Amino acid sequence: MLQKPRGTRDFLPDEMERRRLIERRMREAARRWGYREVCTPDFENLELFTMKSGEGIIQEMYVFEDKGGRQLTLRPEVTAAVLRMYVNEGKVLPKPIRWCYFADCFRYERPQKGRYRQFWQFGVELIGADTALADAEVIMLADEALQSSGVTFDLHVGHLAPMKHLLADLAPGDQRAIMACLDKHDQEGLRAALVGRGLTRLAEPLAALSECRNVAEVFEIIGDIPERARIEETFALLDSQNINYQPDFGIARGLDYYTGMVFEGFARNLGAENQILGGGTYRLAHLFGGDDVASCGFAIGFDRVMVSVGDFALAHEPVVGVVCTPEARARALEVARAFREAGVRAEVDLMQRGMGAQLAHAAKTADFAVVLGKREVEAGTVTLKDLHSGEQQERSLEDAIAEVTRHGAC
RNA sequence: GCCAGGGUGGGGUAGUCGGUCAUCCUAAGGGACUGUGGAUCCCUCGACCCGGGUUCGAAUCUCGGCCCUGGCCCCA
Numbered sequence: 034m035l036q037k038p039r040g041t042r043d044f045l046p047d048e049m050e051r052r053r054l055i056e057r058r059m060r061e062a063a064r065r066w067g068y069r070e071v072c073t074p075d076f077e078n079l080e081l082f083t084m085k086s087g088e089g090i091i092q093e094m095y096v097f098e099d100k101g102g103r104q105l106t107l108r109p110e111v112t113a114a115v116l117r118m119y120v121n122e123g124k125v126l127p128k129p130i131r132w133c134y135f136a137d138c139f140r141y142e143r144p145q146k147g148r149y150r151q152f153w154q155f156g157v158e159l160i161g162a163d164t165a166l167a168d169a170e171v172i173m174l175a176d177e178a179l180q181s182s183g184v185t186f187d188l189h190v191g192h193l194a195p196m197k198h199l200l201a202d203l204a205p206g207d208q209r210a211i212m213a214c215l216d217k218h219d220q221e222g223l224r225a226a227l228v229g230r231g232l233t234r235l236a237e238p239l240a241a242l243s244e245c246r247n248v249a250e251v252f253e254i255i256g257d258i259p260e261r262a263r264i265e266e267t268f269a270l271l272d273s274q275n276i277n278y279q280p281d282f283g284i285a286r287g288l289d290y291y292t293g294m295v296f297e298g299f300a301r302n303l304g305a306e307n308q309i310l311g312g313g314t315y316r317l318a319h320l321f322g323g324d325d326v327a328s329c330g331f332a333i334g335f336d337r338v339m340v341s342v343g344d345f346a347l348a349h350e351p352v353v354g355v356v357c358t359p360e361a362r363a364r365a366l367e368v369a370r371a372f373r374e375a376g377v378r379a380e381v382d383l384m385q386r387g388m389g390a391q392l393a394h395a396a397k398t399a400d401f402a403v404v405l406g407k408r409e410v411e412a413g414t415v416t417l418k419d420l421h422s423g424e425q426q427e428r429s430l431e432d433a434i435a436e437v438t439r440h441g442a443c
Numbered sequence: 444g445c446c447a448g449g450g451u452g453g454g455g456u457a458g459u460c461g462g463u464c465a466u467c468c469u470a471a472g473g474g475a476c477u478g479u480g481g482a483u484c485c486c487u488c489g490a491c492c493c494g495g496g497u498u499c500g501a502a503u504c505u506c507g508g509c510c511c512u513g514g515c516c517c518c519a
Contacts, residue, residue: 036492036510086519093517110519143444146513290519305514332519358478384472389480396481406478418479425479 040142040150050347052339056135058181059155059333063133066174068157071132073114079104084320085113085290095139095150107139112330113317115158120323128161135335147306147337156332160318163327165266168294168314169274175310175331176276179298184341186309189281190271190296193313194260195251196285199238207232212285215243243283251282260293267294290315296331300341309337351440353379354395354420356388357405365405368415368430372403375434379403396420401437 037043044052060070079096095107108114111134123130135155144150155178159171172190179186196215200208207230214223220240227236238254245251248268252261271278284295291313298310312331319325353372357365365381372379380399382391388406395402402425404416409427417433418425428436 039510082519090519093519112519140518142517144511145515148518286518306518308518311519356479387477389476389478392479393481396479402479404479408478416479420481423479423481 038150040144042149042151047347048344051342051345052335054347055182055338055342056155056335059178059335060133060135062174062178062181063157066131066170066177068131068133068159068174071115071118071134072136073108073111073118073134075137076105076107077114077117079106081113081117081321082106082109085317093141095141108136109140110138110332111136111154111156112158112315112332113321115330116160116317116323116328117321119158119160119326120318120321123160124323129167130160131157132160133157145306146304147334147340149336153335154332155335156312156330158328158330160328161326162329163314165263166270167327167329168263168267169270171312171329171331172271172278172294172296173274173276175296175298175312175333176278178333179310179338182338182342183345184309184338185301186298186341187301188276188278188296188298188310189284190268190278190294191281191284192260192264192267192294193285193291194258194264194293195242195255195282196239198255198258199235199242203230203232211235211239215239215283216285218243218283243281245280245282247280251280263293286311286313290317292316292327294329298333300337303337303341306337309334309341349400350378351401351437352399353377353401353403353437354391354399355379355381355403355405356391356395357382358388358407360407361405361410364410365403368403368405371430372434372437375438377434377437392418400440403433 063070079091079094082090082094090109091106094109097105099105115132115134119130133156135153137151137153139151141150142148157171157174159167172188176188179188196212197208200211203211207226210226211223211232214226223239224236227233227239241254242251245254248265251264252258268280278296281297284297286295286297293314295313296310297308297312299307300309301307303309310331310333312329314327314329316325316327318328353369355365355369355372369379369381382394384390384394386394388404392402392404400420402418402420404418404425409415412427413429414427415430415433416425416427417436
């Protein structure tokens with residue numbers, strides 16, 4: 034049998050309904066905060082992503098050449114594309130720009146739990162607002178979007194400035210190596226990296242910084258820095274709105290373009306791949322020929338959220354199976370149409386089955402059967418059978434629709 | 444790229460130190476039935492992941508590949 038490509042998935046109707054429900058909740062959260070949906074192409078020029086992340090990511094993307102010899106790639110993420118779009122056509126829009134997206138992305142990686150080669154991200158980008166409140170808004174929206182999905186998670190919020198301050202007089206390569214260890218919480222690797230570079234004096238403050246439980250401790254360790262007021266204001270805003278987060282100044286993600294505030298979210302019930310949220314402030318537009326505009330955004334790993342929330346029960350809408358004898362078929366189509374016009378899902382037999390078999394099928398797939406035969410056609414009525422209780426009654430079409438509608442979710 | 448465990452009808456399974464046209468459950472389709480059948484009975488459909496090797500004979504042993512599950516690495 035022909036298999037689907039490695040790392041891809043099929044979604045049956047039940048799962049698709051769950052995905053759409055969660056997706057809608059995230060979109061609604063964004064809408065309430067004023068973030069409007071945008072859409073960018075599924076594939077972009079390869080250059081867009083190598084400019085942002087370097088040549089090294091080529092091996093982790095679906096890269097191809099089109100018939101015109103252009104180097105293209107399926108998008109591995111959306112932020113770069115949104116900023117490209119901003120540079121192309123968003124520059125003249127009034128600031129700040131609040132945009133959101135829900136899009137599938139592609140990465141050539143080894144699949145495992147919560148990691149697929151085609152996966153979906155929900156995210157927002159706030160462009161042109163460079164304030165503590167802008168940072169806080171994006172964090173609060175991320176929190177709200179995740180809350181609305183029902184996932185149980187831990188939110189970590191940090192800022193790159195304190196760590197960069199500690200590492201200020203190091204060569205860029207050394208900075209990078211040390212921050213990579215910090216980001217992974219790799220204590221042994223960190224110690225080795227510091228010793229190897231004669232920087233053991235940094236071991237204590239770096240460890241202390243990672244363990245800070247509040248913002249005040251951070252500045253006790255590193256002293257005053259220019260970003261202090263902005264950091265304190267951002268955290269104070271989060272505290273003022275009772276956001277449940279923990280300060281984490283050990284976050285060192287996105288060395289290449291994050292500029293200040295950074296945050297991450299982790300699902301509590303997932304395994305190795307438990308990060309479901311990542312975001313922060315960044316500057317990217319200048320790479321694509323635009324102004325050096327301050328931006329802030331996040332992306333939620335939608336598929337991991339779905340793994341985390343599991344196969345929850347769906348609200349069930351009543352389904353009507355329209356059952357008829359051959360001579361009542363035209364009437365059955367009228368009746369089905371009337372139910373549909375009332376917003377009710379109604380299905381007719383397409384298999385030329387006898388009434389008994391139609392009812393047997395309806396009993397498996399529907400909540401109500403509407404039975405139509407010679408008698409009902411002549412009387413202008415329908416017989417409505419409740420397939421759960423087995424009770425049935427002959428009545429007018431209007432009454433039957435009202436009865437089914439009254440059940441709503443059943 | 445690395446490690447571990449796995450691939451038998453659509454789903455779930457039995458069989459595997461080699462040996463009849465591969466077991467059972469379930470789902471699906473058809474028939475009987477022709478105004479209540481989520482029933483009953485009968486029938487049908489449908490599988491050993493792919494390829495090479497060993498052998499008289501391979502689902503079973505062996506090698507390679509593909510895919511799945513989880514972990515490592517990576518994670519924009």
